[in-house]
Amino acid sequence: MTTYLFAGGGTAGHVNPLLATADRLREREPDAVILVLGTAEGLEARLVPERGYELLTVPRLPFPRRPNADALRFPRRWRASVDRVRALLREHRVDVVVGFGGYASAPAYAAARKERLPIAVHEQNARPGIANRLAARWTRHVGVTFTGTPLSHARVVGLPLRAEIERLDRPSARLAGLELFGLDAGAPVLLVTGGSTGALRLNRSVAASVAALLGTGWQVLHITGSRSPVDDPGLAGYRILEYCDRMDLALAVADLAVSRAGAATVCELAAVGIPAVFVPYPVGNGEQALNARGAVDAGGAVLVVDAAFTPEYVERELPALLADRARVADMAARMASVGVRDGADRMVDLVLEARAAGRR
Numbered sequence: 001m002t003t004y005l006f007a008g009g010g011t012a013g014h015v016n017p018l019l020a021t022a023d024r025l026r027e028r029e030p031d032a033v034i035l036v037l038g039t040a041e042g043l044e045a046r047l048v049p050e051r052g053y054e055l056l057t058v059p060r061l062p063f064p065r066r067p068n069a070d071a072l073r074f075p076r077r078w079r080a081s082v083d084r085v086r087a088l089l090r091e092h093r094v095d096v097v098v099g100f101g102g103y104a105s106a107p108a109y110a111a112a113r114k115e116r117l118p119i120a121v122h123e124q125n126a127r128p129g130i131a132n133r134l135a136a137r138w139t140r141h142v143g144v145t146f147t148g149t150p151l152s153h154a155r156v157v158g159l160p161l162r163a164e165i166e167r168l169d170r171p172s173a174r175l176a177g178l179e180l181f182g183l184d185a186g187a188p189v190l191l192v193t194g195g196s197t198g199a200l201r202l203n204r205s206v207a208a209s210v211a212a213l214l215g216t217g218w219q220v221l222h223i224t225g226s227r228s229p230v231d232d233p234g235l236a237g238y239r240i241l242e243y244c245d246r247m248d249l250a251l252a253v254a255d256l257a258v259s260r261a262g263a264a265t266v267c268e269l270a271a272v273g274i275p276a277v278f279v280p281y282p283v284g285n286g287e288q289a290l291n292a293r294g295a296v297d298a299g300g301a302v303l304v305v306d307a308a309f310t311p312e313y314v315e316r317e318l319p320a321l322l323a324d325r326a327r328v329a330d331m332a333a334r335m336a337s338v339g340v341r342d343g344a345d346r347m348v349d350l351v352l353e354a355r356a357a358g359r360r
């Protein structure tokens with residue numbers, strides 16, 4: 001029996017690939033013990049227990065980016081965090097640490113290194129974060145979502161998808177989705193999503209000009225996120241949700257998406273073959289535009305820079321695309337051509353290789 005510590009979290013884009021890998025490992029190795037290390041503030045605090053895993057936590061500790069009081073306190077807090085994870089590794093007799101980047105993974109990698117435990121890493125984004133850059137120096141078992149991600153030992157495994165998305169049977173799930181969201185079977189559906197946190201720019205521009213979209217005969221399923229909710233104008237064919245717990249069904253009903261380009265959303269849309277208008281989040285390290293690149297280059301998606309995604313764009317440009325059903329169908333086929341469905345299995349292969357390689 002092997003005990004694995006899965007570390008990571010933050011937004012759902014980080015938590016979902018972690019859960020997808022854990023689920024698949026549990027399927028392939030039923031007696032595996034899988035613990036998850038996250039922070040109390042991230043979405044993992046809700047999503048991990050809901051999925052049936054025990055969540056252990058460490059305090060959220062950002063790497064200092066400028067010299068201030070927090071930066072001075074950082075070394076002491078960092079040591080305390082690594083010590084706490086080392087104690088957890090011993091207490092739970094952990095054999096392998098599997099990290100997905102983000103706050104909790106950094107001390108987990110450092111603790112695993114001190115305890116000489118095998119480490120496996122998954123990087124979702126086309127441009128890696130700091131924790132995974134660190135870990136890639138300490139292990140050869142590094143899985144990445146996209147070709148060209150600059151990490152040592154990177155092996156493309158794709159994004160581990162949750163089984164309900166990987167195995168989505170669209171025709172039958174579509175009916176269930178239409179019923180769940182109260183949508184009509186007779187009209188195509190535009191899905192609007194800003195990822196798990198939502199996107200103020202997308203929400204405002206779509207809400208301001210949604211009538212022009214509905215005027216093309218499409219329906220709009222708008223997932224807003226909780227930070228910038230949208231008032232429901234009560235228009236026929238316009239459905240608003242703050243958070244969607246059944247993304248599989250949202251993907252099953254969608255014929256086109258307008259979306260941020262978080263790695264998880266890009267990969268889920270491609271895996272199901274839903275074409276997209278991507279509006280990358282213009283902060284971070286520019287990873288979202290890169291995440292979308294493969295889909296855009298293949299002709300499955302178009303890219304709109306954030307500042308250009310105005311109510312006028314939604315009113316003037318989007319309806320022309322919606323009205324061109326042949327173009328949407330062609331984009332769908334191209335999107336499907338870049339979709340990867342076996343990321344969970346490929347990541348589990350990598351985890352098992354790390355375990356087989358044994359203690360370092």
Ligand SMILES: CC(=O)N[C@H]1[C@@H](OP(=O)(O)OP(=O)(O)OC[C@H]2O[C@@H](n3ccc(=O)[nH]c3=O)[C@H](O)[C@@H]2O)O[C@H](CO)[C@@H](O)[C@@H]1O
Binds near residue numbers: 011194195196266281
């Ligand atoms: C890993 C990654 O790239 N994270 C970035 C991504 O996070 P964020 O998690 O928001 O975005 P992603 O697109 O990567 O992932 C979203 C995930 O949440 C799920 N989902 C989303 C909405 C919902 O209502 N229900 C639901 O289940 C999706 O199916 C997907 O699995 O974009 C944010 C801003 O845009 C950035 O701050 C994050 O750093």
